[in-house]
Amino acid sequence: MTPNRPDLKRLFNPKAIAVIGASNREGSIGRIIFERLIPSLRKLYPVHPRESHIMGYTAFAEIAMLPEGIDVALLATGAEAAVAAAEACAVKKIPFLIIVAGGFGETGAAGARLEARLQEIVSRFETRILGPNSLGVFIPGERLDTIFVEHGDKALGSGGGVTFITQSGSVGVEALGLASNTGYGMRAFVGLGNKCDLDELDFLDYFGRDPETTCLAFYLENIAHGRRFLEKARQVTPHKPVLVLKAGRTAAGARAVSSHTGRLAGMDAVVSGAFRQFGIQRVLDDEELCDASKCLAMLPPARGPRVAVLTPAGGFGVMAADYIEADQRSMPLSMAALAPRTVRRIRDATFPFAACENPVDLTASADDGMFGRSLDALIEDDGVDIIICTAFFAPPAISDGLIAEIAARVPRSPKPLITFTQYGPFTDLYLRRFHDAGVVGFPSVSRAVRAARFLVERARILAALKEQP
């Protein structure tokens, strides 16, 4: 019989946390993790066989001596010790364990035997395990952070609501670190590790129902319960986007096959097809995962594929048009044909000589206000579904006030407004400022156009869901 399982809420909003292997020793993982938990303002219970205090907190010599009511135990020990500690925590009825240690199934047969012992504990007790080989959880809004390596947390922006669930700790922290530089808002981070118990399906279910999550982003190397994961995703996608980076694409064809169909499936074409069928948006690398989750978490789906481009620099407008018109097979975009009234409005707001066909080139003489009024005209043109706005700060009449001009339009616009900005060494800083003002920005034309495709794909998924009985 399956034991009663505790609600994941206690893992993500714990009141009391035990740290097994907490340490005073500088540089040890047990110390880093304990230090990171202090700002969470939760009750902390370090467990250490000899020390009486860890960083000022009373230490417990044994797990059995811990008080009742602990929600989460972090196991910051080596693999062998973690298995023994996990059993002691389970006996103690601690509902959630995060096992940081590696040295389990990922290292070979001996490690796999240790991991099997963890699974055996899960089968006998109500306790659930995240990991092993997991970085744990990071919930910025709760100031709860168990990640003991650099992960861009100090650079992380507000808002966004992305829940980022990753099977690889390194991919997760590096992707987030980089994304944070240019503006990224997160609801939660979960390091899945080896998934001896809790896996992507548990978190898809939990964060699919979490009102603070606006987009789910997964990095996965294998999907534990393939069909059930897809079916759960189909329940979630009407409410919020689900993105998956499924790595290991060439390995799928390893099975010997004698049919054309089997050989054609080799490069994991079934995964792509199944994702489309169940409303999951697929991305192929870490940058794409962050870009797509950022824009899907913050912007509405695109009503259609017609893009208007607003720029102070002709060259970037031409390049944007090339990117938009290229790649017409998967998620096609087109350059919007602007209404005559829109063209007139922009010309009246700018210069008689401005090129007001799409791409709209305001030239380097434009000022902040001209951008704002041109955006208004594009937002109100029914022939435009998506706006890509190039923001440059080098032109003399452009000031930092351009950020506020664009930001003021975002909440008023029913159509997605994506910004592309470059400002030499200040590019990341300005992208951050845009993000903090609620504007989705990217540092290249191609990434801005790619983001637009994700918004079109999202709209198509919603349309297909409506067709279903």
Next chain:
Amino acid sequence: MNTILDQWRAELTVTDRPDEYEVKRLLSRLGLTVPRGIRIGPAAIDGVPEFSGPFVAKVCSPDIVHKTDLHGVHLNLGPEELAMALGALRNAFPETAILVEQMVSFDGPEMIAGGLIDPGFGPAVMVGAGGILTEIAHDVAFRLAPLDDAEARRMLEELKIWPVFEGYRGLQLDPAALARLIVTVSRLVDALGPRFDQLDLNPIVWSHTGWMILDAKLLLHAVM
């Protein structure tokens, strides 16, 4: 579906190892279209089809996977050529059945449809550009089985060759009928359950008024 399958399995010459003729009989019972044909058993010297030519004669055995490579397929045969082809096939493949079919003319592209078990997601179906170049073109779309007409339609729209279904060069092909074929394939794959291994329908062509499956291969697992 299950009744049809049970009866069909009971009739197989070799349990769970259907040959092309038997696979096509199953497809036909499921409402799909295959050429008119007869199987001439290993024992018979010759056979006379009840339909007119031109004929196709091909070796018909679950053991022979690449018929064409082994010169096991003879196309576009008149009555006399058929007799010669039967003799040649007999010599080349003793103790093996031969399938004689009416050769059909067709318009437009050769398509492929099929099924497989994905190790992560289970039963899946495919449709794409077929024929002998199918693995070079790699113009295919997959979905999990079973699926509905709308989803099958989206598979076709995903293909590079989709414009051929929109009146390209005056072709009048019916994508809705091909979508229904995919749905039928997906139900078959689903209904076979743990017995199912792999299915290839290649080529599938538009012949006069409908989609016709010219070649079919179905691999089953023996299930106790």
